[in-house]
Amino acid sequence: MGISVPERSKVRVVNPQGHQVVDLWAFVKSSSTEYLSMAHNRTAHYTTRFQAGDVLVSNRFMPVLRFVKDTTDGFHDSFHAACSAQSYAFFGDSQQSPNCEDNLRIMLEDAGIDFLITPPPWNLFEKSFVNKDGSLCDGATSARAGDFVELIAECELFMAFSACRSTIGNIQNGEPGGAEVWLEE
Ligand SMILES: [Zn+2]
Numbered sequence: 001m002g003i004s005v006p007e008r009s010k011v012r013v014v015n016p017q018g019h020q021v022v023d024l025w026a027f028v029k030s031s032s033t034e035y036l037s038m039a040h041n042r043t044a045h046y047t048t049r050f051q052a053g054d055v056l057v058s059n060r061f062m063p064v065l066r067f068v069k070d071t072t073d074g075f076h077d078s079f080h081a082a083c084s085a086q087s088y089a090f091f092g093d094s095q096q097s098p099n100c101e102d103n104l105r106i107m108l109e110d111a112g113i114d115f116l117i118t119p120p121p122w123n124l125f126e127k128s129f130v131n132k133d134g135s136l137c138d139g140a141t142s143a144r145a146g147d148f149v150e151l152i153a154e155c156e157l158f159m160a161f162s163a164c165r166s167t168i169g170n171i172q173n174g175e176p177g178g179a180e181v182w183l184e185e
Helices: 038-045 085-090 100-111
Strands: 002-005 010-015 022-028 055-057 063-070 122-124 127-130 136-139 147-153 157-163 180-184
Touching (some): 002 100, 002 180, 010 022, 022 063, 022 100, 038 055, 100 157
Antiparallel strands (some): 010 147, 022 122, 022 157, 055 063, 063 147, 127 136
């Protein structure tokens, strides 16, 4: 799902049944090269896991999204790339479900937005953490039915959401149950 989000609008991403990781992207409407960047947010906030109260920034360190509410236990992955035909091939997985990168490409095409890369998304409800030795670990999502996050746009955005179907790492903790997105202008 892709939506235009006016500045100051509130976006709520709901996990209706739990068991769903949602890839989120935000593109700045006024620029064809500015977007929500996980690397810049890890740098800006000195954390790998952003919390309600944080103002998330773009690849130019400009405010993009204010993270205002989170009913989960706080796990939203900032490390993983979107699943794609290439990622499934890389991991030797024969999964044929629509992948998040293709979903994003279709959403951008439908919106008439020319964007040439797939920024690593913010993976809502995905439980990842870093071990002491630096290795990265995935756990099954701990999101419960009805959990949600709320964000306020700090500028005019195009936002894209993909309910991930990946089975690699059992991140969904069961059959993915889909997602809902609410926009309050
Ligand atoms: Zn995916």
